[in-house]
Amino acid sequence: MNIPITDPAMLLSVVNMKLRDSGETLEDVCAQMGRTRTEVETLLSSAGFSYDEAHRRFW
Numbered sequence: 001m002n003i004p005i006t007d008p009a010m011l012l013s014v015v016n017m018k019l020r021d022s023g024e025t026l027e028d029v030c031a032q033m034g035r036t037r038t039e040v041e042t043l044l045s046s047a048g049f050s051y052d053e054a055h056r057r058f059w
Contacts, residue, residue, distance in 0.1 A: 005033075008047035015040060016057050026051065 005011040018029045030037045041051060049058045 006043070008044055008049065011040065012044055012047070012049055012058055015044075019056050026056070 005014060014033070015026075015029055018024070018032070019026065022029065024032075026040075027037050030040050033040075044050075044058050051058050
């Protein structure tokens with residue numbers, strides 16, 4: 001599923017939902033979306049969000 005999301009708030013919502021609901025890793029979720037982990041983290045960090053590995057979510 002290639003999701004061309006460029007709006008950080010929408011990307012945050014989709015990624016966190018997929019992490020919560022699927023139980024997959026961030027790398028797996030990013031690959032399903034047609035993105036690399038670096039691309040997702042860069043876009044979200046530019047909006048002030050960071051990935052919390054322990055809780056498996058961005059905030």
